[in-house]
Amino acid sequence: SQKIEQNSEALNIQEGKTATLTCNYTNYSPAYLQWYRQDPGRGPVFLLLIRENEKEKRKERLKVTFDTTLKQSLFHITASQPADSATYLCALAGSGSARQLTFGSGTQLTVLP
Amino acid sequence: DSGVTQTPKHLITATGQRVTLRCSPRSGDLSVYWYQQSLDQGLQFLIQYYNGEERAKGNILERFSAQQFPDLHSELNLSSLELGDSALYFCASRGTSDTDTQYFGPGTRLTVL
Numbered sequence: 001s002q003k004i005e006q007n008s009e010a011l012n013i014q015e016g017k018t019a020t021l022t023c024n025y026t027n028y029s030p031a032y033l034q035w036y037r038q039d040p041g042r043g044p045v046f047l048l049l050i051r052e053n054e055k056e057k058r059k060e061r062l063k064v065t066f067d068t069t070l071k072q073s074l075f076h077i078t079a080s081q082p083a084d085s086a087t088y089l090c091a092l093a094g095s096g097s098a099r100q101l102t103f104g105s106g107t108q109l110t111v112l113p
Numbered sequence: 114d115s116g117v118t119q120t121p122k123h124l125i126t127a128t129g130q131r132v133t134l135r136c137s138p139r140s141g142d143l144s145v146y147w148y149q150q151s152l153d154q155g156l157q158f159l160i161q162y163y164n165g166e167e168r169a170k171g172n173i174l175e176r177f178s179a180q181q182f183p184d185l186h187s188e189l190n191l192s193s194l195e196l197g198d199s200a201l202y203f204c205a206s207r208g209t210s211d212t213d214t215q216y217f218g219p220g221t222r223l224t225v226l
Contacts, residue, residue: 041220042220043219046217049214089156091156098168099144100146101146103155105155
């Protein structure tokens with residue numbers, strides 16, 4: 001069955017460092033992968049989308065890579081700030097027209113001042 | 114603000130009851146998705162509508178149903194509620210020009226007592 005794993009449930013890093021979050025998947029051929037940020041009790045907020053034929057995408061302090069051979073995406077936040085503390089979710093979309101998302105369980109990032 | 118609205122924000126009800134959750138997508142978006150987020154299951158896709166028609170079904174119980182109206186708002190109906198239905202329910206909308214990104218609403222927190 002399809003499975004999405006995010007590297008750890010919780011990740012603590014020091015302010016100013018780079019946070020790296022991992023998303024691995026099995027039994028899936030996604031058309032694209034998305035990363036969302038979710039704060040407690042709130043809806044997921046879209047951050048970045050990367051397609052199967054793309055290797056890397058950047059947006060300000062965020063960078064995502066996508067390796068369809070390894071079936072892995074890495075999400076980086078550079079120069080992290082306490083305000084970046086949240087749960088980060090990776091989501092895969094199938095190639096069908098519905099494009100429904102399958103989510104990982106998330107990684108809770110805490111940036112310590 | 115994603116532009117997706119959901120009402121009510123909170124809902125407390127008893128087992129066996131029926132409730133209706135409402136979602137208004139972003140202006141112009143034809144696709145609406147419903148997701149359920151519980152502590153033990155994470156974010157799970159329930160159902161998708163496109164321009165009034167059901168397009169895809171996920172892990173949606175038979176006690177749950179949805180529809181999308183001509184003005185594109187959508188309702189998720191949950192009946193014969195059980196304690197285990199307590200969760201956050203999110204809707205997301207996706208446009209046709211910005212074809213792939215799903216924008217999530219703030220969610221409805223359902224508590225079944």
